[in-house]
Amino acid sequence: MSTTPTRQDFDHYMTPNYAPQQIIPVRGEGSRLWDQQGREYIDFAGGIAVNSLGHCHPVLVNALKEQGEKLWHLSNIYTNEPALKLAKKLVERTFADKVYLCSSGGEANEAALKLARRYAVDHYGEKKDKIISFNQSFHGRTLFTVSVGGQPKYSQGFGPVPGGILHAEFNDLESVRALMGDDTCAVMVEPMQGEGGILPATPEFLKGLRELCDQHNALLVFDEVQTGVGRCGTLYAYERYGVTPDILTSAKSLGGGFPVGAMLSIDKVAKSLAFGTHGSTYGGNALGSAIALAALEFIDTPDVLEGVQKRHDLFREHLETINRKHGVFKEIRGMGLLIGAQMSDAYEGRAKDILPLAIEEGLMALIAGPNVLRMAPSLVIPEADIAEGMARLERAIERLVASA
Ligand SMILES: *Cc1c(COP(=O)(O)O)cnc(C)c1O
Numbered sequence: 001m002s003t004t005p006t007r008q009d010f011d012h013y014m015t016p017n018y019a020p021q022q023i024i025p026v027r028g029e030g031s032r033l034w035d036q037q038g039r040e041y042i043d044f045a046g047g048i049a050v051n052s053l054g055h056c057h058p059v060l061v062n063a064l065k066e067q068g069e070k071l072w073h074l075s076n077i078y079t080n081e082p083a084l085k086l087a088k089k090l091v092e093r094t095f096a097d098k099v100y101l102c103s104s105g106g107e108a109n110e111a112a113l114k115l116a117r118r119y120a121v122d123h124y125g126e127k128k129d130k131i132i133s134f135n136q137s138f139h140g141r142t143l144f145t146v147s148v149g150g151q152p153k154y155s156q157g158f159g160p161v162p163g164g165i166l167h168a169e170f171n172d173l174e175s176v177r178a179l180m181g182d183d184t185c186a187v188m189v190e191p192m193q194g195e196g197g198i199l200p201a202t203p204e205f206l207k208g209l210r211e212l213c214d215q216h217n218a219l220l221v222f223d224e225v226q227t228g229v230g231r232c233g234t235l236y237a238y239e240r241y242g243v244t245p246d247i248l249t250s251a252k253s254l255g256g257g258f259p260v261g262a263m264l265s266i267d268k269v270a271k272s273l274a275f276g277t278h279g280s281t282y283g284g285n286a287l288g289s290a291i292a293l294a295a296l297e298f299i300d301t302p303d304v305l306e307g308v309q310k311r312h313d314l315f316r317e318h319l320e321t322i323n324r325k326h327g328v329f330k331e332i333r334g335m336g337l338l339i340g341a342q343m344s345d346a347y348e349g350r351a352k353d354i355l356p357l358a359i360e361e362g363l364m365a366l367i368a369g370p371n372v373l374r375m376a377p378s379l380v381i382p383e384a385d386i387a388e389g390m391a392r393l394e395r396a397i398e399r400l401v402a403s404a
Pocket of ligand 1: 103104105106107109138139140141190194195223224225226251252
């Protein structure tokens with residue numbers, strides 16, 4: 001006889017590196033979820049910018065069922081139709097000429113960093129090995145990506161870290177210029193810092209990075225793991241800026257909830273990922289690729305992409321209305337459906353206190369650091385769910401204010 005799992009089982013059986021909320025959702029449909037007790041939640045969290053079409057979208061469920069009854073996995077000893085279709089679509093719709101498929105954002109970034117190093121070795125020699133990234137940036141949890149990330153607390157305490165990594169100040173071109181030289185291999189940047197607090201890059205900053213990289217024969221790498229696949233209202237955020245990278249990484253929304261990642265690059269760079277240099281057992285798996293292709297084709301339409309901008313405006317209006325009444329936010333910012341509300345001075349560091357209150361009111365939300373409430377809902381969240389979710393958020397905020 002099997003018993004129903006409880007939240008206590010998490011503490012018994014799982015490594016303690018997460019601290020999940022007390023509820024256990026068991027079913028989802030669109031932007032609503034239900035827990036073990038049948039309580040309903042509106043989803044503004046989107047599985048951290050992953051559930052790009054909400055939960056169990058029929059297009060994704062169909063892709064899963066159809067491919068699931070045909071072929072799941074082969075390894076890269078063989079290629080497969082869904083992976084080839086996915087790669088073709090990514091190449092046709094972006095700056096890129098070549099695609100490397102994998103299963104997560106960290107893996108895509110690991111591949112990007114290894115490729116950048118390899119390209120530098122191939123063309124300029126071993127000494128061109130410096131990677132410049134930014135304070136507060138986030139690029140994944142492998143030892144290389146976490147070291148390139150700009151939050152030392154995530155990379156400390158694991159022994160020696162990879163060398164040749166320098167950190168500059170985000171949106172401060174002079175701080176990059178000061179570190180840049182002929183030994184610079186690549187600059188890795190998020191067009192909008194996600195985990196770091198929903199901070200969009202300025203257009204001048206990204207344009208300046210492009211120029212600096214060109215001057216020093218360094219590669220420009222955009223980490224679009226969080227900002228990509230419609231999240232910012234264009235297929236990728238770089239389109240909004242009119243700045244084209246040499247390498248771009250994608251994951252999260254790409255699989256709509258299935259673990260899929262991709263590293264996109266221009267031809268002359270891709271050549272350095274020659275046969276045998278890198279790989280992944282699951283990368284480009286038929287099942288995952290079929291689902292990612294379905295997600296990508298559904299999202300890459302004017303209807304969905306323009307809808308993201310409309311929903312952005314709605315989120316902003318609701319948050320501003322809440323703020324006029326309660327004065328909890330200092331700034332509301334973001335692009336598309338990646339939105340951050342920075343707490344005002346009186347509520348400094350208290351964004352995380354909203355999350356359990358929101359759960360009690362029937363809303364799932366996120367934070368980005370201690371001081372920013374973050375929302376990354378489905379790109380097709382219905383207007384009624386936005387309104388209801390905001391009513392629940394307001395009740396949670398009223399309780400935060402009352403407890404202050
Ligand atoms: C989430 C995230 C990653 C890491 O992705 P994983 O799939 O967790 O490995 C990397 N970069 C950015 C910008 C992210 O938001």
